[in-house]
Amino acid sequence: MTTLTDPPAESFKLSMLVYDTRYRSITFQIIALIAFLLFFGWLTLNTVQNLNDLGKEVSFGFLGNPAGYDINQRLIEYDNQDTHLRAAFVGLLNTLLVAVLGCITATIVGVIVGVLRLSGNWLIARLMTVYVEMFRNVPVLMWIILAMAVLIESLPAPSAFRGDDPDSTMKLFDSVALTNRGVYIPEPLFSRGLGDISFFGAFDISVDLIAIIVVLIGSIWVSKRIGRKADATQEATGIRPTTWHIRTAVVILPTVVLLGILGFHLGYPELRGFNFQGGTHMRNSLIALWLALSLYTAAFVAEIVRAGIMAISAGQTEAAAALGLRSNRIMSLVILPQALRVIIPPLISQYLNLTKNSSLAIAVGYMDITGTLMGITLNQTGRELETVLLGMAIYLVISLIISSVMNVYNERKKLVER
Amino acid sequence: MKKSVFLGALTVAGLAAGVAGAATLDDVKARGTLNCGVSTGLTGFSYPDANGEWQGFDVGVCRAVAAAVLGDASAVEFVPTTGKTRFTALASGEIDMLARNTTWTFSRDVDLKFTFVGVNYYDGQGFMIPKELGVSSAKELDGATVCIQTGTTTELNLADYFRVNNISYEPVPIETNAEAQQQFLAGACDVYTTDASGLAATRATFENPGDYAVLPEIISKEPLGPLVRHGDDEWGDVVRWTLNALIAAEEYGVTSANVADLASAPTDNPEVNRLLGTEGELGAMLGLEADFAVDAIAAGGNYGELFEKNIGENTPIGLARGLNAQYTDGGLLYSPPFR
Known part of the structure; x- marks a missing residue:
């Protein structure tokens, strides 16, 4: 026999917010949230109040005024009559340039060093250890300044190339000039170029470049199709047709033909007036920053790669060896694909670090977003709060984009579990 | 910074x-x-x-x-x-x-x-050059590399002067006078520009001040x-x-x-x-x-x-x-x- 007892009718009491475990955590979270909002409200009000007292109001109108200063490295057209906004954009592109170059180099160097550090060769493994410990234990600013000082002091000035019996000559069949103002390399030129198209009237992009990229992507796609067809044939018959020569031809030939049509040739740098003219000028500031950032970050990447490889049990290597794979195939087919799952998440942080560390660029006079917007523009307009907030927002957006792209990549590489 | x-x-x-x-x-x-x-x-x-x-x-x-x-x-x-x-x-x-x-x-x-x-x-803004450059006027500086302290009025004067005279230059922005000196002496820039008094003061610290000259042009008013x-x-x-x-x-x-x-x-x-x-x-x-x-x-x-x-x-x-x-x-x- 069962007796039905009604649960005691529960009346809600205020004290239950604290003493009842069902409500307690929510209560405290709400209190914390309110305190947090109040704190930020106070901070904002205080800032606005103090700026008012100083007679400054928060306004972004200065971005539309002429900047008045010149920037040496420009990826888009810019002169000193353009606006502060455009100057900031030039700086942003410079930041992105060094970040992309740096991430690529750091990854390549880091992976090689990380693998070599596990090498059975005693000398190579120790050398790599020395490299990693040296670079990751000295602040990156020192490396940047050191790289710049070495470039400035060790390379000859352009005047050393002058005269009948110059102290220095150009390298690589007179095509590359190494000076303490930067490296001048030949530039690609098109005698029958297609001109530029303007985007939003803001910047121009060379049609030649677009055409080459489109053709390249197209031929790589065709090459992949040939590869898939070969796979299918192999599945069906067990014999893989030889396709590498066709695939190479498909990738290279159309581009070569296109370059021929466009009248591709190289423009060589030559000494004229005070400097080398013509060619592409890679400034020392860019090279120093790029080298220092990538070597510094590569040391961290190497450790991440080493950790990833060591996370794969030695049994995998032995099993692969038992199947008769050679050691480089073991690394590329068995170990690295699995290690990537451990490597990618911390690698994202390193990419973010490198991008943010690029804000040290001003130490060598590289005009990145910190140098233009948060440097000269800040100084000429006196808008500290606005420029710094804007700069922080820009770094935030760049970082979020990098992490979301890398997260997509991570999702694809992740072990798919049931 | x-x-x-x-x-x-x-x-x-x-x-x-x-x-x-x-x-x-x-x-x-x-x-x-x-x-x-x-x-x-x-x-x-x-x-x-x-x-x-x-x-x-x-x-x-x-x-x-x-x-x-x-x-x-x-x-x-x-x-x-x-x-x-x-x-x-x-x-x-x-x-x-x-x-x-x-x-x-x-x-x-x-x-x-x-x-x-x-x-x-x-004061007024001037240009300092090594004498071996063989330049006697700022108007001959077309295409020169110019060291300049960033965040100063000299940066804007320089841009104005070269634009008005329709000559080109390559600015090398630097942070302090000491860095400018290092780059200028190493020949990483042809010209150093700042207030004429600053140029004289900087030149005085060089090993061979006589090898360097200040050009006659004063391109701005700098009180x-x-x-x-x-x-x-x-x-x-x-x-x-x-x-x-x-x-x-x-x-x-x-x-x-x-x-x-x-x-x-x-x-x-x-x-x-x-x-x-x-x-x-x-x-x-x-x-x-x-x-x-x-x-x-x-x-x-x-x-x-x-x-x-x-x-x-x-x-x-x-x-x-x-x-x-x-x-x-x-x-x-x-x-x-x-x-």
């Missing part, structure tokens, strides 16, 4: 409203030291000597103000600032005054909310002077009239050697008497001792003495008085009357 700018911005934002409105004079007296912003090192103008003591023409102004306010020329905390950090340091209250060869411009005065209290050096924050006129008056006292002292022949004698008893010249406090109440009007000018002059001498000792023709820098002579000698120095 980003950090300091950011911290500066935070300080501006975060400091209590007291900073803007409060009386700097009372703060300085209560603290017992004057926080004076100077450059990070420019021979002749402000630089620490072998003993770590700050020396120079701008430093002399700081010391004179400290002597006038506190009666002690050594009660100065020197805060080295770069071209980029100087205004934030002043606006945030980190320093009480800035004496760092800073050009008086409209927008700095009006938009950045500073008060320039006067001019202690009339350099000490400045304070807007909104505290009492403090602005103190700094202004201390500077004027140094200039007037030279005009009336009051030097660090004879100032004690002249101040001991009233002289025949009523202007000197009012300046030195033996007559009238000028010191009390400023909220200072009656003999504030005596202390200021005794600290490092009058304007002429400061000039000769730090940057004059007998120093390695070797600047002529030129525009910076008294109006009686055909220069621009003209102190309003002490009355």
Whole structure:
């Protein structure tokens, strides 16, 4: 026999917010949230109040005024009559340039060093250890300044190339000039170029470049199709047709033909007036920053790669060896694909670090977003709060984009579990 | 650099409203030291000597103000600032005054909310080149690489000058005078441009100053002077009239050697008497001792003495008085009357 007892009718009491475990955590979270909002409200009000007292109001109108200063490295057209906004954009592109170059180099160097550090060769493994410990234990600013000082002091000035019996000559069949103002390399030129198209009237992009990229992507796609067809044939018959020569031809030939049509040739740098003219000028500031950032970050990447490889049990290597794979195939087919799952998440942080560390660029006079917007523009307009907030927002957006792209990549590489 | 700018911005934002409105004079007296912003090192103008003591023409102004306010020329905390950090340091209250060869411009005065209290050096922007370059005029600099300190008016003058003359150049932005020197001497830039006085001071520190020349073109007006924050006129008056006292002292022949004698008893010249406090109440009007000018002059001498000792023709820098002579000698120095 069962007796039905009604649960005691529960009346809600205020004290239950604290003493009842069902409500307690929510209560405290709400209190914390309110305190947090109040704190930020106070901070904002205080800032606005103090700026008012100083007679400054928060306004972004200065971005539309002429900047008045010149920037040496420009990826888009810019002169000193353009606006502060455009100057900031030039700086942003410079930041992105060094970040992309740096991430690529750091990854390549880091992976090689990380693998070599596990090498059975005693000398190579120790050398790599020395490299990693040296670079990751000295602040990156020192490396940047050191790289710049070495470039400035060790390379000859352009005047050393002058005269009948110059102290220095150009390298690589007179095509590359190494000076303490930067490296001048030949530039690609098109005698029958297609001109530029303007985007939003803001910047121009060379049609030649677009055409080459489109053709390249197209031929790589065709090459992949040939590869898939070969796979299918192999599945069906067990014999893989030889396709590498066709695939190479498909990738290279159309581009070569296109370059021929466009009248591709190289423009060589030559000494004229005070400097080398013509060619592409890679400034020392860019090279120093790029080298220092990538070597510094590569040391961290190497450790991440080493950790990833060591996370794969030695049994995998032995099993692969038992199947008769050679050691480089073991690394590329068995170990690295699995290690990537451990490597990618911390690698994202390193990419973010490198991008943010690029804000040290001003130490060598590289005009990145910190140098233009948060440097000269800040100084000429006196808008500290606005420029710094804007700069922080820009770094935030760049970082979020990098992490979301890398997260997509991570999702694809992740072990798919049931 | 980003950090300091950011911290500066935070300080501006975060400091209590007291900073803007409060009386700097009372703060300085209560603290017992004057926080004076100077450059990070420019021979002749402000630089620490072998003993770590700050020396120079701008430093002399700081010391004179400290002597006038506190009666002690050594009660100065020197805060080295770069071209980029100087205004934030002043606006945030980190320093009480800035004496760092800073050009008086409209927008700095009006938009950045500073008060320039006067001019202690009339300067103009020039170009320095190695003589072996064989250039005799700035108009021949087409295509040259130019080292320039970022965050200065010189950066804008340079852009204007080359645009107007329709010649091209490659700017190499740098942060401090020392870095500029390194790059210029290594030949990483053909030309170094800054205020002509700064060029002379920099050249004086070179191993072979004779191998370098300053081009004749002066492309801008650069009146350099000490400045304070807007909104505290009492403090602005103190700094202004201390500077004027140094200039007037030279005009009336009051030097660090004879100032004690002249101040001991009233002289025949009523202007000197009012300046030195033996007559009238000028010191009390400023909220200072009656003999504030005596202390200021005794600290490092009058304007002429400061000039000769730090940057004059007998120093390695070797600047002529030129525009910076008294109006009686055909220069621009003209102190309003002490009355």
